[in-house]
Amino acid sequence: MIKDSYDAENGILMASFSGNFTVEGIIHWLKIINPERYPLRKLKILMDVSDGIYLFQPAQLNKFDEPIMDLCNRFELVKTAVIHRTPKETEYSLIMSSKSICANYTEQTFSSRDIAIEWLLKD
Secondary structure, eight states: OEEEEEETTTTEEEEEEEEEEOHHHHHHHHHTOOTTTSOOSEEEEEEEEEEEEEOSOGGGGGGGHHHHHHHHHHSSEEEEEEEOOSHHHHHHHHHHHHSOOOTTEEEEEESOHHHHHHHHHOO
16 A cells, blocks of 8 residues: 655655555556646655565566656656665665656665655755
8 A cells, every 4th residue: 555645844745655566556656646736846755665565576667667757747856765674675776766767857765764854855
């Protein structure tokens, strides 16, 4: 399950992932992030996946390229901090953060919520 909420004080979309996740489930969530729901020019996302398990293989990571490009087209900037606790999920996130999907997209992987938020708040 993906639960999200908006932290208006810090301007961060907070997403909490728990349970098992497929590529399709995450893509569906990416598609519902839009300026009508979050009226921002610069979107900052904190994805806490420390209670989530990915049910897909590294070869499927390229399926996220188009949905991330679509997300980037909806906002001036998309900055994403991802928190993981397991090596597999961390590796997947590191692969994604090393890709150049679009010029206005940045992703970093963290093991600490506080450090992730600190990074998101830096301009």
